[in-house]
Amino acid sequence: MRTITTEMIVGLIQDRIPGISAERPLSGETDLWDSGMDSLSSVSVIVAVEEEYDVEFPDELLTREVFSSAAAIAAAVRTLL
Secondary structure (H helix, E strand, C coil), X not given: CCCCCHHHHHHHHHHHCHHHHCCCCCCCCCCCCCCCCCHHHHHHHHHHHHHHHXXXXXXXXXXXXXXXXXXXXXXXXXXHC
């Protein structure tokens, strides 16, 4: 089983959606919404994570809370593996 770390999600966001971290570097606990994520970039994050880790988020995980930080996203992905 593949281990998904918070750092892996931070790297994915920085690589695929650089506008989110343009103002300041991201950490695992950085609030992505406060860092510039909007509804359009949140969809980009969802798609990037699903493609990278070959998962599909069920509707109940498509919440602002799950996508509030890299740590929260990593925790959600681990539940899907």
